Amino acid sequence: MPISTPVSRIVTHPGSAHKDDLLACALLVASQGAAIERREPVPEDLEDSSTAVVDVGGRYEPEKNNFDHHQFPKDDPPTCSLSLVLRAMDRYDAAKQFCSWLEPAEWFDCRGPNATAKHLGVPREAIHQLNSPIDVTLLRRFASLERIDPGDTIYEVLRMIGQDLIEYIDGLLEKIAYIDEHSELWSLLIEGERKSVLFLPRLDPLPPEPSAGLDLYVSRKGLEEKVVGLVYPDRRNTGYGLSRYNDKECLDFTRLQDEADVHFAHARGFVAKTIATDIDRLRELIDQARVKDD
Numbered sequence: 001m002p003i004s005t006p007v008s009r010i011v012t013h014p015g016s017a018h019k020d021d022l023l024a025c026a027l028l029v030a031s032q033g034a035a036i037e038r039r040e041p042v043p044e045d046l047e048d049s050s051t052a053v054v055d056v057g058g059r060y061e062p063e064k065n066n067f068d069h070h071q072f073p074k075d076d077p078p079t080c081s082l083s084l085v086l087r088a089m090d091r092y093d094a095a096k097q098f099c100s101w102l103e104p105a106e107w108f109d110c111r112g113p114n115a116t117a118k119h120l121g122v123p124r125e126a127i128h129q130l131n132s133p134i135d136v137t138l139l140r141r142f143a144s145l146e147r148i149d150p151g152d153t154i155y156e157v158l159r160m161i162g163q164d165l166i167e168y169i170d171g172l173l174e175k176i177a178y179i180d181e182h183s184e185l186w187s188l189l190i191e192g193e194r195k196s197v198l199f200l201p202r203l204d205p206l207p208p209e210p211s212a213g214l215d216l217y218v219s220r221k222g223l224e225e226k227v228v229g230l231v232y233p234d235r236r237n238t239g240y241g242l243s244r245y246n247d248k249e250c251l252d253f254t255r256l257q258d259e260a261d262v263h264f265a266h267a268r269g270f271v272a273k274t275i276a277t278d279i280d281r282l283r284e285l286i287d288q289a290r291v292k293d294d
Contacts, residue, residue, distance in 0.1 A: 003088050005049040007032040007065055013056035014038045017143040019135070020080035020109045021055035022158070023165070024067060025142075027085050028052050029155065030162025036148040036155070055081035062088045069110070078103075078110035094169050098216065175213035176220060183217070186283060188228065188290065190250045195228045197286055198245070202233040202277065210235055211243075218245060229289075231282055237263075239275040240282060242289065251289045259285065 010028050012021050025036055034052070045051045052065040059066040067084040083106055086092040095102055107116040113127040120126075141154050148155045182203060185196040198214060210233040218227045228248045234241045239261075244251050253272035257265040262285070264273040272289070276282055 003031065003062075003065065005063075005065060007034045007052045008050045010034050010036045010052045010054060011041045011045050011056070012036065012038055012054040013040065014146070015143065017139045018055075018109055019105050019139070020082040022139060022142050023105075023161070024054045024081040024085040026158040026162035027082075027089065027165065028054070028162070029158045030166055031089065033150060035150065036158075038143075038146050038148070054085070060084060078106040080106050080109040082106075089166075091166070091169050094173055095165075097220065098169055098172050099165075172213055172216060175207065176217050178207065179213055179217045185223075185227070186231075186286065188286065190228060190290065195250070196223070196226050197229040197231060198223075198227050199282070200230075200232045202238075202240070206233055206235070208235070211241060215245070229286060231286065234273050237273065237275060239273065239277055241271065241273055242282075242285060243271040244269075250291050251286070252291050253289050255289050256285055259288075 007028060010025055010032075012025055028034065029036070032052070041051075041053045041057045045053055046057050046059055046061075046064065046066055049064045052067065053059070054067050055069070057066055057068045058071045059068055060071070062084070065088070067081050067088070069079050069081055069084060072079060082102070083092060086095050104116060104120060107119050108127070111119070114124055117124045117127050138154075138157070142148075142158075145152075145154065148158070150156075179200060183198055183200045186199055188195050188197055198218060200210065200214065202210075211230070214230050214232060218224060224246065227245045229251045230241075230243050230245055232241050242253060242256075244253075247270055249269075252269040253265045254267065254269045256262040256272050256274075259274075261276045261281070262272055262274045266272065272285075274282070274285060276285065
């Protein structure tokens with residue numbers, strides 16, 4: 001973990017809890033295994049780098065494991081305690097790209113529901129309509145305790161949340177690195193303009209979800225305007241899946257439904273499955289699916 005000093009204690013504020021401090025503590029619990037004390041910090045806590053002070057204390061000093069954001073200027077970009085812990089763990093940029101819920105969480109904590117709704121372009125009431133009993137119960141139970149130790153039910157739930165979040169981010173980073181190493185772009189002429197199809201070959205061992213991360217890879221590489229389709233190993237068969245990228249209708253896979261080596265073509269045209277493995281044949285199928293000028 002990039003956090004340089006091991007954490008033996010986590011201190012966060014008492015009273016009501018919010019998503020950012022709960023998730024920040026979950027990450028620290030998963031990575032450090034320290035108990036949580038819900039109280040106001042004392043000066044000694046802020047100077048002791050083995051104590052992580054989260055969402056309270058008025059100081060952001062990652063070298064001392066102090067992670068408060070309330071002292072930031074009001075016109076700074078929305079940043080919460082979760083953001084700061086993710087930065088300390090060198091996962092913030094990846095989380096910002098992979099976790100679509102992170103930006104609303106930052107906005108809600110820093111700007112409140114009205115500004116968040118306006119930023120997202122949704123009605124104000126939609127912010128609370130998205131809450132569930134899971135959110136309510138976790139936050140209420142977390143807020144009700146003064147100390148949370150390893151072995152306590154809520155502590156172990158926090159550990160699972162933190163572990164899953166870390167594994168999700170790291171797994172996608174590994175997947176993107178895998179795609180970057182092994183994939184290639186096939187050129188495709190669409191209405192007189194050169195576009196691309198992203199191809200991921202079938203390798204041994206095959207990843208559990210071969211198509212996972214392809215969309216994120218395209219956006220991470222800034223290829224959203226260039227890529228129109230994806231070709232990837234079919235995890236349920238020995239062939240390949242063919243699909244549109246971002247549902248771009250310049251590919252219509254219903255055109256393949258009568259091909260002997262295509263065993264599935266969705267009626268809406270956005271995906272097909274083939275037993276073909278020969279690269280030239282796969283490229284023929286993509287070209288055949290291309291919506292041509294009449």
